[in-house]
Ligand SMILES: O=C(O)C(=O)C[C@H](O)[C@H](O)CO
């Protein structure tokens with residue numbers, strides 16, 4: 001049996017911080033897991049270093065489910081983003097090891113390919129509607145079949161999803177949280193205009209997505225969903241904070257616009273009622289924050305019973321290790337919807353060489369044994385950790401709000 005002989009946590013910052021777990025076995029086979037939690041990276045690094053790795057040594061790397069249950073139930077203090085990101089990293093690394101030993105890409109271990117490739121969506125953003133539509137046309141020209149559109153709001157200095165850089169979006173932008181300011185009514189006026197212009201320019205054969213990023217009340221989300229129905233959005237994401245899963249009942253009463261939620265979920269319990277009551281259409285949970293491949297499969301299996309499809313989170317703060325694992329999952333899962341794909345910078349790609357590819361709006365994980373991703377530890381060591389916080393958000397009167 002492939003006994004675990006060691007494990008290390010590699011923190012590197014090629015433009016942004018990433019936390020990677022590397023698990024080694026006595027046969028010399030090692031596996032990688034992404035453990036990056038944007039703005040709280042060192043919490044997960046410590047959780048792994050101080051509370052997980054000592055418990056892994058000597059275990060059979062093939063026993064993925066038993067180790068998962070041990071780390072989940074053994075913690076006593078269950079769930080939460082730090083714990084579940086740490087468990088995710090272990091789970092992902094063990095699937096990597098199992099694939100390498102079997103000589104198979106991980107998707108083959110998950111039941112094989114259920115499709116030729118994985119449809120992805122890119123991020124078109126701009127300070128004005130015209131800017132955003134112009135960038136969306138560039139994505140369409142690159143073959144993207146699905147494009148997220150986010151534009152600036154007149155009268156607001158900043159808004160979610162609009163960055164200086166057109167391709168590399170990194171919200172964790174300062175050593176202490178940047179303070180953003182928000183105005184819902186200005187936002188609600190511009191989004192229908194954005195979709196109108198986008199449909200006129202791009203036509204109807206491309207999927208258009210939008211991320212509200214937790215900033216509306218349920219009734220405001222119902223109104224926006226209704227306003228946008230004529231433009232057929234593929235989904236409205238994070239329409240309202242989802243701690244209260246019942247809140248989505250109110251949105252559902254007012255609109256048929258599809259709803260996606262879950263990038264900040266870390267276990268099946270965060271979305272069970274949303275799925276069972278068919279309050280959402282896509283579940284955004286992903287490998288790195290929702291307990292790894294093993295737990296994400298359980299979420300997807302529940303979702304499949306209710307015709308809810310996957311739409312895994314894939315922002316730049318999820319490392320290429322997570323992207324590789326997500327693509328193996330996406331290729332195999334029966335109720336696949338779409339995969340988010342925010343490109344990483346060349347520096348990041350150099351630290352994490354990988355087999356996955358993009359072509360004509362779709363991706364494939366490749367057929368290398370395991371996940372098909374590696375880490376160049378020497379290069380990673382050149383990029384020191386650099387503390388960076390996600391912004392916070394206040395209303396114009398100073399009230400603390402949702403970022
Ligand atoms: O990619 C998305 O849909 C996001 O909402 C990006 C998040 O703001 C980002 O991952 C936070 O670190």
Ligand SMILES: [Mg+2]
Pocket residue numbers: 211213237238263
């Ligand atoms: Mg989002």
